[in-house]
Amino acid sequence: MVMKVVELENLLLVARRVLDGMRKGSAAAANEMRRMIPELQRAADSGDSEFQELIGGIALEYLKDYGTAYYYLRAAAESGNASAQRGLAFMLFEGLGVQKDKRKAVKLFEAAAESGDRAAKFNLAGVLLRGDDATRDEERAVRLLREASDAGMDAASRQLGEIALAENDYFEARKVLSLAVGQGSYRALMNLGMMCRDGIGGDVDRVQALTCFLKLLDVGDGDGLHEAHAMVPEMTDQEVKEAALKAGRVSEGGVLIGNRRKYSY
Known part of the structure; x- marks a missing residue:
């Protein structure tokens, strides 16, 4: 039928x-x-x-x-x-x-990117960044990543942040890593958390830093919790509670506050 x-x-x-x-x-x-x-x-x-x-x-x-x-x-x-x-x-x-056919693959990535496919733009950018001297085109790759980022692709935003970090453009790195996190990237959380904690690329923002570290628990990454314990002594109870609420980790925030009080005597 x-x-x-x-x-x-x-x-x-x-x-x-x-x-x-x-x-x-x-x-x-x-x-x-x-x-x-x-x-x-x-x-x-x-x-x-x-x-x-x-x-x-x-x-x-x-x-x-x-x-x-x-x-x-x-x-x-x-x-x-x-x-x-x-x-x-x-x-x-x-x-x-x-059979591998990278030349045909690139043509297909190009066609999809021209149609506006954000993932194709991201893939094509990766090809251009990894290419040899004849095919490498970082300027175009960054342009494609920006287009994919503007279309809401967190992986593109994160990669732009990593490129900016490699170029020591910390203000730009923090801006696009913040965007990546807002778009749902967990892989950008650690870098953004450390930048906010240390005041790199902007003012110190301990609440945002702790939010990032606690958010890593969503994907089973305990490294963020280690960083959280280290910075909590410098924060007020209200700041810890705010960060924990933003991260959706209220109970962990209570544990952090309780442990700090326990070991402060």
């Missing part, structure tokens, strides 16, 4: 919502996606490029079924689907299930 346009749109909306849950580690979402796969594949086989990209992406990212990924991503890429072009480029660049 041929599905109506509205039915396809609703199915795609649901599938993308379920996929977002999978990316967050939801087992329930993974089970739901397994149930939906046959229906999604029928839509992809009908020639719909969005479903082809979806099935190809799932096969590439989660199933590691590179044959299926290549088949559907190539079909969608040929239709001009930017996400599929980027996925296919990644497979060709890394040689996943296909």
Whole structure:
């Protein structure tokens, strides 16, 4: 039975919502996606490029079924689907299930980036930064990273911060690392926390620093807690409480305050 346009749109909306849950580690979402796969594949086989990209992406990212990924991503890429072009480029660049073809991969990254795909811009920037003398183009890479950052990509913002740190541009580094953290980057937390703690690239901001260190606990990184214990003696109870609340770690804030009082006598 041929599905109506509205039915396809609703199915795609649901599938993308379920996929977002999978990316967050939801087992329930993974089970739901397994149930939906046959229906999604029928839509992809009908020639719909969005479903082809979806099935190809799932096969590439989660199933590691590179044959299926290549088949559907190539079909969608040929239709001009930017996400599929980027996925296919990644497979060709890394040689996943296909022979490596970096030249073709770069062309696909270029096409996807020109269509506005922020992840393709990030990937292409990485190629340009790692290239040899003939292909390296740091100026263009930074421009692409800024475009991806402006589009809300935290990894691009974090990399801009790391580039600025390497160039000793501390004001710029702190600005873009703050942006990265605001966009959800956990990998930018330690650098931003230390800059705020030490007053690098701006004023000392112990509340923001402690917030960053405590936020690292969300991803099981205990290094932030070590840094937190070291700086709490210089903070008021109210500052610690504020930071803990911002980090969503109220109980840990109470422990930090209690330990400081315990060992201050």
